């Protein structure tokens with residue numbers, strides 16, 4: 001029998017994905033996320049409730065605006081599916097409803113940040129700051145997490161990436177690592193802790209290499225395109241979360 005908290009997380013998952021889609025659409029443009037109603041970017045029509053039902057509206061309208069027929073970018077739909085998937089994973093892996101809430105919000109934040117970097121090469125401050133606060137807050141209240149290790153991991157993650165950023169700029173004379181990655185590493189470092197942090201960065205680097213190889217193979221002209229390393233870091237953090245969750249389940 002599923003507990004009410006888990007049921008709530010599963011029901012609210014696609015709506016969280018939908019909200020992340022609005023955040024990712026508006027934050028990089030500097031638009032207000034809360035006050036402005038949802039609207040079609042082509043015909044400017046305000047969307048109604050039937051246009052905004054997560055998963056259902058996109059499928060019913062076959063990925064097009066109901067008013068002007070313009071196709072809607074599929075990533076908004078992928079976010080809704082991804083957020084539901086994250087909720088399912090969190091509920092299955094958690095031993096208690098509180099743990100399920102922590103894991104679900106953590107995975108939703110990773111999802112939003114991964115998409116933001118892949119789409120815009122940006123890691124919005126509100127998301128990186130929430131991630132850090134959420135992980136530190138969890139380490140403070142959780143009986144199985146050490147707050148001191150989380151703080152150490154956050155400092156180590158952010159400082160090492162800041163040094164890397166400065167060193168790259170001095171050696172190459174241009175920016176190689178964004179400040180957003182440094183802020184992201186504070187939250188991810190807090191989650192990984194100082195001992196698992198090198199593993200997380202290694203997994204992200206290998207994923208980046210794989211990404212570059214796939215890009216080069218499919219479109220040879222993309223060799224100079226920057227790799228969204230924040231996406232790789234979030235992916236690696238998701239893998240670390242999965243590894244820890246599976247170790248607990250076994």
Ligand SMILES: [Zn+2]
Nearest residue numbers: 040043065068
């Ligand atoms: Zn439209």
